[in-house]
Amino acid sequence: xxxxxxxxxxxxxxxxxxxxxxxxxxxxxxxxxxxxxxxxxxxxxxxxxxxxxxxxxxxxxxxxxxxxxxxxxxxxxxxxxxxxxxxxxxxxxxxxxxxxxxxxxxxxxxxxxxxxxxxxxxxxxxxxxxxxxxxxxx
Amino acid sequence: xxxxxxxxxxxxxxxxxxxxxxxxxxxxxxxxxxxxxxxxxxxxxxxxxxxxxxxxxxxxxxxxxxxxxxxxxxxxxxxxxxxxxxxxxxxxxxxxxxxxxxxxxxxxxxxxxxxxxxxxxxxxxxxxxxxxxxxxxxxxxxxxxxxxxxxxxxxxxxxxxxxxxxxxxxxxxxxxxxxxxxxxxxxxxxxxxxxxxxxxxxxxxxxxxxxxxxxxxxxxxxxxxxxxxxxxxxxxxxxxxxxxxxxxxxxxxxxxxxxxxxxxxxxxxxxxxxxxxxxxxxxxxxxxxxxxxxxxxxxxxxxxxxxxxxxxxxxxxxxxxxxxxxxxxxxxxxxxxxxxxxxxxxxxxxxxxxxxxxxxxxxxxxxxxxxxxxxxxxxxxxxxxxxxxxxxxxxxxxxxxxxxxxxxxxxxxxxxxxxxxxxxxxxxxxxxxxxxxxxxxxxxxx
Numbered sequence: 242x243x244x245x246x247x248x249x250x251x252x253x254x255x256x257x258x259x260x261x262x263x264x265x266x267x268x269x270x271x272x273x274x275x276x277x278x279x280x281x282x283x284x285x286x287x288x289x290x291x292x293x294x295x296x297x298x299x300x301x302x303x304x305x306x307x308x309x310x311x312x313x314x315x316x317x318x319x320x321x322x323x324x325x326x327x328x329x330x331x332x333x334x335x336x337x338x339x340x341x342x343x344x345x346x347x348x349x350x351x352x353x354x355x356x357x358x359x360x361x362x363x364x365x366x367x368x369x370x371x372x373x374x375x376x377x378x379x
Numbered sequence: 380x381x382x383x384x385x386x387x388x389x390x391x392x393x394x395x396x397x398x399x400x401x402x403x404x405x406x407x408x409x410x411x412x413x414x415x416x417x418x419x420x421x422x423x424x425x426x427x428x429x430x431x432x433x434x435x436x437x438x439x440x441x442x443x444x445x446x447x448x449x450x451x452x453x454x455x456x457x458x459x460x461x462x463x464x465x466x467x468x469x470x471x472x473x474x475x476x477x478x479x480x481x482x483x484x485x486x487x488x489x490x491x492x493x494x495x496x497x498x499x500x501x502x503x504x505x506x507x508x509x510x511x512x513x514x515x516x517x518x519x520x521x522x523x524x525x526x527x528x529x530x531x532x533x534x535x536x537x538x539x540x541x542x543x544x545x546x547x548x549x550x551x552x553x554x555x556x557x558x559x560x561x562x563x564x565x566x567x568x569x570x571x572x573x574x575x576x577x578x579x580x581x582x583x584x585x586x587x588x589x590x591x592x593x594x595x596x597x598x599x600x601x602x603x604x605x606x607x608x609x610x611x612x613x614x615x616x617x618x619x620x621x622x623x624x625x626x627x628x629x630x631x632x633x634x635x636x637x638x639x640x641x642x643x644x645x646x647x648x649x650x651x652x653x654x655x656x657x658x659x660x661x662x663x664x665x666x667x668x669x670x671x672x673x674x675x676x677x678x679x680x681x682x683x684x685x686x687x688x689x690x691x692x693x694x695x696x697x698x699x700x701x702x703x704x705x706x707x708x709x710x711x712x713x714x715x716x717x718x719x720x721x722x723x724x725x726x727x728x729x730x731x732x733x734x735x736x737x738x739x740x741x742x743x744x745x746x747x748x749x750x751x752x753x754x755x756x757x758x759x760x761x762x763x764x765x766x767x768x769x770x771x772x773x774x775x776x777x778x779x780x781x782x783x784x785x786x787x788x789x790x791x792x793x794x795x796x797x798x799x800x801x802x803x804x805x806x807x808x809x810x811x812x813x814x815x816x817x818x819x820x821x822x823x824x825x
Contacts, residue, residue: 266756269755270753270756271744274739277535377749
């Protein structure tokens with residue numbers, strides 16, 4: 242089953258629609274609540290990252306009987322140092338974003354924690370693609 | 380489909396009055412209602428007893444079934460277990476004393492206010508919270524409709540509910556203990572709870588744990604209001620002494636914010652169906668960080684807005700606030716309920732108030748078998764795209780999504796949608812409403 246959503250820069254208020262509709266399907270499949278929570282948190286974090294840092298992007302979610310694969314691809318500045326970005330508390334978020342309560346530097350570490358597989362493709366000045374996989378029924 | 384019934388329901392439909400208008404099916408938060416053969420039907424395991432359908436029905440076809448009032452005659456000692464919400468139904472010129480004397484006249488031998496149990500219960504909440512540092516957000520178990528809503532729609536949050544019974548369970552056991560201490564036999568005591576809503580009846584009739592609730596019968600608040608109002612009009616009553624051991628805080632418990640006020644460290648109060656659902660969604664997605672206790676009631680203005688209340692909810696609230704102020708100002712010295720000071724009794728009571736397990740009862744899952752559920756979900760998604768998406772309810776389901784679900788579950792036929800075929804080529808009359816094409820309105824996922 243495929244879902245796709247657009248990401249708009251700076252639109253924090255609309256973020257969360259993607260995770261809401263994915264959540265509905267996962268509940269219908271009776272996926273364990275703990276797994277649903279991990280998926281929703283990871284997807285939401287990734288969406289917020291793109292909203293805060295990129296110029297725009299797209300979310301593609303594919304659910305099959307074994308796993309859910311969530312691809313969040315943005316056009317943006319890219320991540321200069323992935324290892325640093327994976328460090329809790331490290332953030333390049335602007336003051337404006339921080340004032341909205343985001344940008345605490347927990348995004349990527351939180352995504353890592355809540356997914357079974359995380360692939361980060363990033364090119365400076367081009368954009369970042371996160372591929373997040375969570376196995377269902379594990 | 381034969382299914383085990385988890386919940387007792389007191390919400391009933393009068394087929395004679397029901398016109399099949401579909402108002403109620405749209406109001407239901409769990410999509411538990413459908414129209415079949417021109418009448419509304421209720422799915423027992425989806426219904427959470429919130430009473431929204433009853434509120435919205437223009438034909439008064441939905442009602443709350445209560446116990447026979449004559450049931451009282453079977454008992455020598457007839458206790459009215461009355462929430463303060465009942466007094467709040469009357470205009471302020473009718474004093475508490477006068478209202479209670481009417482209850483005596485109606486045949487009750489004892490009148491006891493439910494909220495006597497709140498202080499004790501709040502202590503148990505606190506103990507539970509202290510014993511579970513791993514839980515960040517605790518949801519109050521007070522509103523039974525909220526508990527059921529969580530069970531069927533937010534199963535991941537069942538462990539956040541404090542597994543304790545309600546003030547009425549405390550009060551019933553206290554009054555039982557007091558009467559039996561006076562030498563009265565258990566069999567001759569009948570305790571009757573006066574309820575502001577259907578959900579409380581359901582929790583008495585099928586308590587989550589299956590334990591005895593000590594309640595002989597439940598009386599609808601609006602029914603008793605009518606009986607008392609008639610007597611009040613006829614005036615000239617013997618005054619009944621009101622037991623003034625309730626504190627202002629006890630009195631405000633059923634009002635929004637009354638329960639959370641006892642947890643000043645960190646607490647939240649949420650009322651109203653839409654607010655409760657939004658809060659639970661946010662909590663589930665961890666979009667909000669809510670440490671401490673969340674008081675959550677399904678009715679706007681909490682029990683003041685119960686479906687069986689009579690008075691305007693804000694006026695009712697005001698009456699309780701005034702009573703609470705008066706009590707705190709005037710009655711400085713208050714005698715505590717001695718029964719709740721006896722550790723032998725309270726230790727045992729604390730054990731009886733524990734609900735062993737609040738189980739998730741997800742009504743969202745399509746099948747127990749994962750691959751079947753997966754195929755059904757795929758089919759549903761495909762169907763939803765083919766349906767007109769106007770949620771007209773002509774098929775008897777509240778939304779096109781609910782109809783698609785009924786079809787994949789085998790509970791409805793795709794032919795039930797009269798607009799599926801004409802949506803792409805609407806007749807002139809509908810073209811004015813729908814515009815030229817409907818396809819692309821229904822295909823975006825965002």
